[in-house]
Amino acid sequence: xxxxxxxSSSTFKKIxxxxxxxxxxxxxxxxxxxxxLQAMDNSHVSLVSLMLRSDxxxxxxxxRSLTMGMNLANMAKIFKCANNDDTVTIKAQxxxxxxxxxxxxxxxxxxxxxxxxLMNLDQEHLGIPETDFSCVIRMPSPEFxxxxxxxxxxxxxxxxxxxxxxxxxxxxxxxxxANVKIAQTNNFDKEEESVTIEMxxxxxxxxxxxxxxxxxxxxPLAPQVQLSMSDNVPLVVEYQIPDLGHxxxxxxxxxEDDEN
Amino acid sequence: xxxxxxxxxxxxxxxxxxxxxxxxxxxxxxxxxxSEQYTxxxxxxxxxxxxxxxxxSAVFLFSPANNxxxxxxxxxxxxxxxxxxxxxxxxxxxxxxxxxxxxxxVLPYLRKYCSSQAIPLDQLLRxxxxxxxxxxxxxxGLKYLNMIADRKGDEELNAFKYNEExxxxxxxxxxxRVAEILKQKNIHVGSxxxxxxxxxxxxxxxPADTDSHLRYxxxxxxxxxxxxxxxxxxxxxxxxxxxxxxxxxxxxxxLAQNDPKKTKVEEENKSSTSNVLDLSxxxxxxxxxxxxxxxxKARAKAASGSKTISSFFKKT
Numbered sequence: 001x002x003x004x005x006x007x008s009s010s011t012f013k014k015i016x017x018x019x020x021x022x023x024x025x026x027x028x029x030x031x032x033x034x035x036x037l038q039a040m041d042n043s044h045v046s047l048v049s050l051m052l053r054s055d056x057x058x059x060x061x062x063x064r065s066l067t068m069g070m071n072l073a074n075m076a077k078i079f080k081c082a083n084n085d086d087t088v089t090i091k092a093q094x095x096x097x098x099x100x101x102x103x104x105x106x107x108x109x110x111x112x113x114x115x116x117x118l119m120n121l122d123q124e125h126l127g128i129p130e131t132d133f134s135c136v137i138r139m140p141s142p143e144f145x146x147x148x149x150x151x152x153x154x155x156x157x158x159x160x161x162x163x164x165x166x167x168x169x170x171x172x173x174x175x176x177x178a179n180v181k182i183a184q185t186n187n188f189d190k191e192e193e194s195v196t197i198e199m200x201x202x203x204x205x206x207x208x209x210x211x212x213x214x215x216x217x218x219x220p221l222a223p224q225v226q227l228s229m230s231d232n233v234p235l236v237v238e239y240q241i242p243d244l245g246h247x248x249x250x251x252x253x254x255x256e257d258d259e260n
Numbered sequence: 261x262x263x264x265x266x267x268x269x270x271x272x273x274x275x276x277x278x279x280x281x282x283x284x285x286x287x288x289x290x291x292x293x294x295s296e297q298y299t300x301x302x303x304x305x306x307x308x309x310x311x312x313x314x315x316x317s318a319v320f321l322f323s324p325a326n327n328x329x330x331x332x333x334x335x336x337x338x339x340x341x342x343x344x345x346x347x348x349x350x351x352x353x354x355x356x357x358x359x360x361x362x363x364x365x366v367l368p369y370l371r372k373y374c375s376s377q378a379i380p381l382d383q384l385l386r387x388x389x390x391x392x393x394x395x396x397x398x399x400x401g402l403k404y405l406n407m408i409a410d411r412k413g414d415e416e417l418n419a420f421k422y423n424e425e426x427x428x429x430x431x432x433x434x435x436x437r438v439a440e441i442l443k444q445k446n447i448h449v450g451s452x453x454x455x456x457x458x459x460x461x462x463x464x465x466x467p468a469d470t471d472s473h474l475r476y477x478x479x480x481x482x483x484x485x486x487x488x489x490x491x492x493x494x495x496x497x498x499x500x501x502x503x504x505x506x507x508x509x510x511x512x513x514x515l516a517q518n519d520p521k522k523t524k525v526e527e528e529n530k531s532s533t534s535n536v537l538d539l540s541x542x543x544x545x546x547x548x549x550x551x552x553x554x555x556x557k558a559r560a561k562a563a564s565g566s567k568t569i570s571s572f573f574k575k576t
Contacts, residue, residue: 042556043563044570126573156562210562234572252566 002030002066002092005059009088009103011221011244013079018218018239018247019048020072022211027121030092031065034245038125046211047126047234047250056244058087064094069121078114092118128250133228133236135162136198139182141225141239143195145216147180152209154178157254161204162229167197171209192223203229206254212237215249284342285355287321306332307392312364312484317390320365321357326398329365330357362399363408363430364484369393370409370422371486378412378421381405427489428496431481435497438477439470449476475499 006012019026019037026039026048034057037050054060082088082103089102101114147169151158155171155178162168166183187194218239219225228236234250241247287304304321311318321330333356340352369384381402387393396402408427409420442449449472474497482490 040569041559041563043560044568045563045566047569047573124570126570128573157565208562208566210559214559234569250569250572252569252572254565255567 001061001063001094003059003061003089004030004035004054004057005087005089007058007087008084009079009082009086010084011241012088013082013084014218014220015050015241015247016072016076016079018215018221019050020076021214021217022046022048022249023072025069025071025119025121027067027069027123029065029067030062032062034060039123040126041211045208045252046214047128049128049248049250051245051247052241053245056241059089066092066094068092068099069119069123070099070116071119074116078116081112081114131228131230131233132200133233134200134203134230135228137162137167137195137227137229138197138224139167139195139227140193141216141219141222143182144225144227145219147182148209148212148216151178151180152213155209157206157208158212159204159206160227160229160235161202162197162199163202164199167195203231205229205231205235207235207251208254211249211251215251218247218249221247282344282349283355284344284349284353285357287357307390307395309365309390309393309396310368310387312368313482313486315368315486320360322392322395322399326395327400329360329362329396329399329401331360332357360484361434362396362401363405365393365396366402366405367408367427367489368486370420371489374409374420374422375424378410378419380417380419382418384420424492428493431485431489431493432496435474435477435481435493438480439473442473442477447476449473471499 022041023039024042026037029036029038032054034054035050035052038047040047054062078101079088082101083105085106086103087106089104091100091102092098097118098115099118101116103112103114105111148158151169151171154175155173157171159170160167161170166181168179168181170177170179172178182195184197185193185195215237221241222239224240226236226238226240228238232253234252237249237251239247304323306319306321308317309320310316319332321332322328323330335354335356337352342349342352366385369387373379373384382394382397385393385396405420407430408423410423410426412419412421478490478494478497478499481493485493
């Protein structure tokens with residue numbers, strides 16, 4: 001028997017909105033420690049990794065670990081039926097082929113149940129090694145979304161270069177070139193608005209705009225985003241979900257032209 | 261030697277674009293005969309229907325009352341013309357028609373739509389691409405449809421559900437009859453050449469001989485079957501799969517596809533024979549790669565030039 005209860009369904013809605021752009025379906029691995037999801041997009045260039053800790057839920061029970069393959073578009077349809085302040089409960093039997101989502105309104109005056117068929121997904125799990133990144137950038141998540149959106153008008157890929165002076169996002173295309181520089185700022189009154197850069201050595205990497213734009217669909221989840229980069233290692237874009245866990249996107253860098 | 265499937269193009273009209281359209285056509289008498297009840301105009305009609313093997317357009321002939329169907333075969337040699345009275349017709353093609361069991365033409369529709377549910381026949385035989393398909397309803401051969409399908413519901417409803425078991429046994433009978441005729445007519449089907457005057461010393465037949473007759477007959481019947489059904493029939497007949505045979509057929513198919521001229525002619529035909537776009541080919545493609553939206557394509561394009569993410573992480 002698996003049961004997880006979360007007071008606000010809006011967190012789940014936001015997570016779904018963030019990943020359903022990249023993934024059509026995914027398996028949720030439920031264990032005593034929490035719910036995990038790891039999946040690559042269709043082109044196998046990016047990886048989505050979601051972790052929701054069991055202690056973040058209002059009620060969590062998982063007798064036996066189970067994997068639930070779900071179609072994310074269908075799951076999003078079901079969560080559209082819930083109000084933002086509804087309490088959501090996810091339930092499944094140990095070897096069931098369906099999962100039940102129950103939405104309860106604040107005053108218990110309305111309870112709705114949705115049962116969804118599970119899928120058998122054949123997905124390989126990747127072991128992600130702990131890496132000491134050369135650069136770790138923390139910045140306001142709306143700011144990062146804005147930069148990606150703005151720059152994607154000019155080119156298909158964004159060069160992110162991190163130096164002592166700050167971070168530079170640049171791109172070029174048929175129209176011309178675009179550069180956005182961000183310097184480190186400390187805002188002690190509003191911590192979520194500050195930009196911090198931890199740098200061991202300067203790094204310059206190129207990434208596909210399309211993917212970065214998809215990652216920024218997770219912006220409503222967290223006020224801050226963390227970008228971690230090292231040479232020849234995937235970029236990690238991490239959104240902390242308050243009190244519950246994190247959503248990480250990994251993106252393989254573009255192979256530089258001079259290497260070919 | 262197994263009979264290699266002939267190119268289906270032989271039954272496609274190829275001289276339609278000529279405005280002064282006359283054909284040399286050999287027709288069996290019964291197609292011109294009128295049944296007693298029938299009082300309409302007495303000319304047979306030539307229409308395009310979906311070919312049961314390829315799913316592409318092919319030309320068939322309906323008798324005046326629609327009660328019998330004949331397929332039209334075109335025999336073509338590059339350098340030949342006809343003398344007709346005082347004129348020369350440069351197009352040296354010869355068209356022949358032979359009766360065909362309409363059940364073969366209905367079979368692909370049944371297999372496609374009626375394997376899980378029963379559908380009334382008049383709904384089943386509605387093909388937007390080939391509106392003339394409806395005429396098959398009137399053909400007399402269709403009363404034997406229960407040989408390949410189960411009738412469901414009322415007699416009046418005329419609804420059928422595909423039955424593969426029945427179909428295979430029906431096809432087996434067909435194949436055996438063809439093999440019988442091949443034997444009677446003494447058509448040589450072995451893999452080696454043989455003199456026409458050669459007389460076998462012993463009358464008793466070896467089982468291998470029957471086998472090769474059956475295989476040859478299977479080749480003929482398969483010209484009117486989808487490839488997968490043809491394979492199933494081969495198994496049902498207890499004939500081992502012949503790798504050589506498959507190879508050969510594949511290579512001929514490839515040849516046909518690679519010949520740009522041929523495909524061009526075919527396209528021209530398509531546009532001239534029916535105004536409706538032929539959707540059969542793209543349909544097949546979409547089933548192979550489902551749901552590739554423009555977004556997915558854009559993403560695949562964006563992904564180019566990156567290594568796959570799994571190359572960075574260990575598989576567990």
